[in-house]
Amino acid sequence: MVHIEEIPDEEPLNHPHGLKNEHLSLDRMIAEAASAHFGRPMTGADLPDAMAAVKSVSADEFIRQMNKMPLFMTELDETGENDEGPNEALEAIKxxxxxxxxxxxxxxxxxxxxxxxxxxxxxxxxxxxxxxxxxxxxxxxxxxxxxxxxxxxxxxxxxxxxxxxxxxxxxxxxxxxxxxxxxxxxxxxxxxxxxxxxxxxxxxxxxxxxxxxxxxxxxxxxxxxxxLEKMENQRRERERKKKWEEEAIKMSLQAREISTKSTKQPPEMPDGIKIKFMEEGKIESGLLFPVLLIYHLHLQTDMIAAMPETTSVGDQLTEVLAEPLEWDEQREYNPNSVECYMETKTGGLVKVGKNVSLLAVLSNGKCEITDGLVRILVVPKKRNTEFIENWKKTMKKA
Missing domain, CATH: 1.25.40.10 (Tetratricopeptide repeat domain)
Incomplete structure (x- = not known):
């Protein structure tokens, strides 16, 4: 009969190789077994000398050092160790x-x-x-x-x-x-x-x-x-039309006996603001004139981009002054309370009738269009005398 001996729970377990079960962790048990077998603690395999030298170096520093080696370069670094002197390995390759x-x-x-x-x-x-x-x-x-x-x-x-x-x-x-x-x-x-x-x-x-x-x-x-040829042809056609229109406008003004003059420093005009035909390219359609209404006593203006030559000054004022002007606090300007003037060729003034067409005003031989822009002075009737006196003083200074 085989004798079975019972081992008490508190009795330590003796291992033939000296390993004792003291509820050790697996890692510690492996370490002690290795120590018993090899006679020294197991701490992992030794690193090669080159790797051991960089064991304590940070990742960024390691990458920086590798970048100095031509084989591993990701960018050109011509400095040597400790950023001093040339990179000898790179210089050798050069x-x-x-x-x-x-x-x-x-x-x-x-x-x-x-x-x-x-x-x-x-x-x-x-x-x-x-x-x-x-x-x-x-x-x-x-x-x-x-x-x-x-x-x-x-x-x-x-x-x-x-x-x-x-x-x-x-x-x-x-x-x-x-x-x-x-x-x-x-x-x-x-x-x-x-x-x-x-x-x-x-x-x-x-x-x-x-x-x-x-x-x-x-x-x-x-x-x-x-x-490019298409663009050039279009440009030439525009130039041709422009020259033709300029000549046609000039002839139309002469036929209407309207005087014009140009100054050395003409005002800058928005694109398309000029004397032109009512229908593009059609001389018989009549003329459109850009008109500047000047409120002389208040230093304000209104621009009319295209006023037909057949329209009367009064009709145009009725349209412009239909609503009170924003800056007219005294409400001095309305179609019935204003008078209109134009400067003559000699620097004087001519009164413009409200029922007279723009064409009749421009072709009277006394006024002229300056730099392609018709200028009409708009004045409150009750301040008519004040305006004329101011105008005379201005002309004397000029």
Missing amino acids: ALQEEGDPWEVAQNFKISGNERFKVKNYEDAREFYTKALNVNCDRDDINVACLNNRAQCNLEMRNYRKCITDCKAALKLDVKQDKAWFRAAKALLALDKIEEAEACIDNAIMLKPDHTQVADLGKKIKARKDH
Whole structure:
């Protein structure tokens, strides 16, 4: 019979390897087992020396240190350790880049430029292509490639004139460079130099007749040319109509015996405010005049953009003075309580009848239109004498 010995709950459990169950945590049990087996506490594997050196460094500092290593650089940092002196590793790579025959040095710079271009860092790429060209190697293929690539960088950066300059330089070395013709055409199109753009794209099409991008650019240039020609034709038509209208207005005023004059400093008029025909382009339709009503005693004005020559001054005043003027606190201005005057050619005044048409007033031989604007002075009847005296004093000072 097998004897079974009962172990009391309070009796410690003896393990052959010396492990005691004292309600220890799993981590502590593993640590004690390791200590018993290896003769020392288990604290984790030792770090390599290089990693141990940065164990206590913050994440930001670690990234900064890594960025000084050329292999891990995300941006160009030319300072060395502790931000003092040059970055020796980077300087070593630069030195290697500039070693060798001139064409090898230029090729290395070109490769660096290509790498920057792939990640759309056009400014740095352009700088490397410039360095390659400054080597002045005797390999036209390298120089042409760098000029073409730098032209593309300038195109991406919208430096269109520099792009064109690089394309010209590339074509001087090799006139069959389709890329140079294509990029020059693209830059010229951006500058709206359509005739030159057409010439360049025609050469590119001759060299690459089946190239989709070349053909598409040719279509864009053609569309832009058509648009600009349309705009130019419209501009010329507007100019033609403007000149015709000016001459027709001049002849119409002469036929009506209306005098005009211009001053050295004419007032600025809003667009469309001028003497014109009632119906555009139709001389027989009659004239419209811009009229300035001047409330001389209150230093206020009202602009009538287009008063028909057949309208009487009284009818126009009835429309303008139908409601009290905002600044007329004494309510001195209404169609029945005012009189109208115009200045004569000699600086005097002529009273304007309210029932007389504007055409009759302007063609009386005494008044004239100044700078294309009819000026009518509006005065309260009860202050008529005051106005005339003020006018005389003003004329004497003038």
